[in-house]
Amino acid sequence: MRRLLVVNALIFAVLAAAVALAYYSYSYSSGVTSKERELQLMRDLAEEKVLNIESWFVQESDTALFREVQLDDLSKLKELADASQMRSVFVLDDQMKLVAGGYVTRRNPKEGNEFRDWFTSKVLEHLALKAQKLNQRGHVYGANGWNGKPFVFSFIRRQAGDRTFYIVIEDDLDRLVGWLFPQFFSSSERSKRLYEVVNERGEHIYGTQFLETSGELVVAWPFVDTVDGWVLRVAERDLEFQDQLAKRRVLDSVLIGGAVLVILASLGFLAIAIRRERRANELKSDFISNVSHELKTPLSIISMFGEMLANGRTKNTEQATEYAEIIWRESVRLGRLIDNVLDFAKIERGMGVYEFDDADVGEVVTRAIELVGRRLAAAEMTINAELEPDLPPIRLDANAFTLAVMNLIDNAIKYATEGKKIEVRLKRDGARILLTVRDWGPGIHPEEQEQIFERFYRARAVRLKPIRGSGIGLALVQHIARAHGGDVSVDSASGQGATFQIWLPI
């Protein structure tokens, strides 16, 4: 009954674990696809933003100015530069020399001059002006320019008549960051995404600062037409919950691990249970044939000798007495066997079979020895009993304990006849009473010393011998000992006899 309950509980646990695993794998795979979709969306968004910003920046400022500048009439240069909000504009001839009136700047005159000198001496040679295709915009970005600040120079090669000239613009990055970026990147609380612009060293330039490691849902898109080293990064706003996410992941892995463990453990347990059950079934059928045999043999002996007595086929009274004794002995054996089987069946069904009372254990053992007296004599064996006197009374089911002691002595008679003697000792050992039954028979193989206490188990050595048995005697002894709060054990080496010991608590 209890085993069935355990098996049902295990099956339920395995099912629950399997459902949990299925749920996790489903939510994982749908999570992965939705995450991929989300990432693609963010990538598209980043690309579009960068594209828009750069084309706006280039169109509105650089291109307009490039178009308007006339080499013959530089008087409007200042006006043009202011209109498109340039920091500085240089107009150079084909010899890379500033043409007259070809430099305007929004810096104050002193700084303006310094900047011009810095430009002509440090920057100009690095601009690949001559290689520039006609009427096409080129640009160069530097992280560390005038006063250590980043810069972008846009330039173009143009032609007026047969004269080539160059226009170089210093773009206004403060305007890019301070005016253009805010138009494109909403920092509203409601916006689902966070934006950050970082430079080539990963340093924060604009937007909401977030950590590289803060999540998987971060995409980056580089600027290519203006501030070359800069990168736009886009992240999910709920990045702040990333650590919660990480915590959930830990929980998930614990749960998944637990589910797998439950399944493995349950399967292992079920496999063991099935094996045990199969073995018990095998043993049970052995038991049935053993018991039938055990019942049949004494019955046929009884009926044979009974018939002889009834027919008066006896030579003298001694023989008649001998026959009657045989009948008596066999019927006692039969009775004992039936007792054993019935008690065992009761125990198997888990019924309350014990009636405890304070009893003198010495008396109980003495009675058990008396009861086996005749069988002992028939086997030509002797018992040497050493029972310590004045043992304290203990809580005992006298009938059950008698049965246990008789089973042990019976086994010694059955299996250790050649040893000729049996030793029974009863003594106190601290808070315990120890009963030992020792014989000088063949002993029990070490490998089987545990198994002989299992129900229906009979040692290999005796299975082939004509010694009758059902394999439940020792199981019964163990059950009785444990019901008394004690236990039974065996100590034996092959060929050296066996010593069974029952201990009971006082």
Ligand code: ADP
């Ligand atoms: P049964 O005697 O009916 O076979 P038991 O449960 O009493 O069943 O004993 C189980 C097995 O233990 C026996 O079949 C026998 O092989 C072994 N056994 C028990 N007592 C002894 C003993 N005194 N000496 C050797 N073997 C023993």
